Amino acid sequence: MASADKLINTDVPEKDVFALHFLQSLSNLKTQNPLNSPAKSIDRVRKIKKAAYVSMARAAGGTSRLWSRALLRRAAKDDNKSVRFSRRKRKVTWKISSKRRKSNNQRAPVVEEAAERLRNLVPGGGGMETSKLMEETAHYIKCLSMQVKVMQCLVDGLSQK
Amino acid sequence: MNSSSLLTPSSSSSPHLQSPATFDHDDFLHQIFSSTPWPSSVLDDAPPPTSDCAAVTGFHHHDADSRNQITMIPLSHNVTNDALFHGFSSGSLPFHLPQGSGSQTQTQSQATASTTTGGTTAQPQTKPKVRARRGQATDPHSIAERLRRERIAERMKSLQELVPNGNKTDKASMLDEIIDYVKFLQLQVKVLSMSRLGGAASVSSQISEDAGGSHENTSSSGEAKMTEHQVAKLMEEDMGSAMQYLQGKGLCLMPISLATTISTATCPSRNPFVKDTGVPLSPNLSTTTVANGNGSSLVTVKDAPSVSKP
Numbered sequence: 001m002a003s004a005d006k007l008i009n010t011d012v013p014e015k016d017v018f019a020l021h022f023l024q025s026l027s028n029l030k031t032q033n034p035l036n037s038p039a040k041s042i043d044r045v046r047k048i049k050k051a052a053y054v055s056m057a058r059a060a061g062g063t064s065r066l067w068s069r070a071l072l073r074r075a076a077k078d079d080n081k082s083v084r085f086s087r088r089k090r091k092v093t094w095k096i097s098s099k100r101r102k103s104n105n106q107r108a109p110v111v112e113e114a115a116e117r118l119r120n121l122v123p124g125g126g127g128m129e130t131s132k133l134m135e136e137t138a139h140y141i142k143c144l145s146m147q148v149k150v151m152q153c154l155v156d157g158l159s160q161k
Numbered sequence: 162m163n164s165s166s167l168l169t170p171s172s173s174s175s176p177h178l179q180s181p182a183t184f185d186h187d188d189f190l191h192q193i194f195s196s197t198p199w200p201s202s203v204l205d206d207a208p209p210p211t212s213d214c215a216a217v218t219g220f221h222h223h224d225a226d227s228r229n230q231i232t233m234i235p236l237s238h239n240v241t242n243d244a245l246f247h248g249f250s251s252g253s254l255p256f257h258l259p260q261g262s263g264s265q266t267q268t269q270s271q272a273t274a275s276t277t278t279g280g281t282t283a284q285p286q287t288k289p290k291v292r293a294r295r296g297q298a299t300d301p302h303s304i305a306e307r308l309r310r311e312r313i314a315e316r317m318k319s320l321q322e323l324v325p326n327g328n329k330t331d332k333a334s335m336l337d338e339i340i341d342y343v344k345f346l347q348l349q350v351k352v353l354s355m356s357r358l359g360g361a362a363s364v365s366s367q368i369s370e371d372a373g374g375s376h377e378n379t380s381s382s383g384e385a386k387m388t389e390h391q392v393a394k395l396m397e398e399d400m401g402s403a404m405q406y407l408q409g410k411g412l413c414l415m416p417i418s419l420a421t422t423i424s425t426a427t428c429p430s431r432n433p434f435v436k437d438t439g440v441p442l443s444p445n446l447s448t449t450t451v452a453n454g455n456g457s458s459l460v461t462v463k464d465a466p467s468v469s470k471p
Contacts, residue, residue: 114336
């Protein structure tokens, strides 16, 4: 719906941005860890996967989206690093005050239980209102599909050798 | 706007019912509330005037509402509905109201305010006015709730375009689709990162060892033998770890019968001990046979992940 997209910004950068970030993270990985023994391949898989997600989060807008922020924070926590967040004026909308909302029982239970499942999937979804959650989901889906395309192209390019 | 005059419905008692041929909405309301057919029995009851005023005040509230809909039916009082209906029927009002099907209209008006107003205002071009649905008229919570639902519906529509197979009209199934799609994408990333491992290994071996074509072959076949031994060792201990190890390499296990069926289906003459990458159907498919200690043989199949989006 065109009018909806005007209100909500769900633009993602082009494929090149994602590819650039991902390749950079991969080369970082390679310099950090030379070829391990096969028994630890699972760790390598995990590292690659994590690098993929982190590079995707960075490419998609860094800390400007809620899900990317949560992803980066989670990744940094695992590595015992700290993420620098730029201070931004949070636009306080009246929708965010959900305390009064809790008393209102008229939320569609169908939507809400689906929203619960989505919250488990989308990073950072735990603290979001349902409408905000869906916005983040839309952006997350776009970024994920872009990342998958990039990785698929890389795999195809490499496997042809 | 005659809204101020509406506040005193029973004050003026002059019947304006039959007067103008072209009346606009405000006059119409004025007429309803000020007409004599309004039975005195209604006025005797305490609730009707208050419910009346409630309807009117509700009307006021919804002037501000962006919805622009119409109502003037008092909310839930049977007596007033009776009174209205009788009021309508006794006077000859210049709009269509089926007088024969009295109770039907009445229940209709009780059931949905929308159809009632549609029935009572036969004018094709009514000025869009604010209106409340039944039972939720003036509650700001419910207005906010409705706005919230609209927002959610908007976003779901935009999500619908993103997700393939998003032609489901049902909200619940659409949400399920969205959730499954997110899971699918995450799984794709996982699988691709696993295969990236294999690609990275071959690339790095190529780069680091000044590879010619033959060199690459020998290294890969050597790797295969090592893999086999590793897998055989792991299988003796625990199948799960063996599977995991193979998964890390981008390989999978399958019974020989299945593998031979596949290979004969795709390429008739093959040496099962040679890594074959020239299979027509799936160009990245290659197989290795591993003889298990138990006597049953298993075949590992290497496949570059072809989880591409449809």
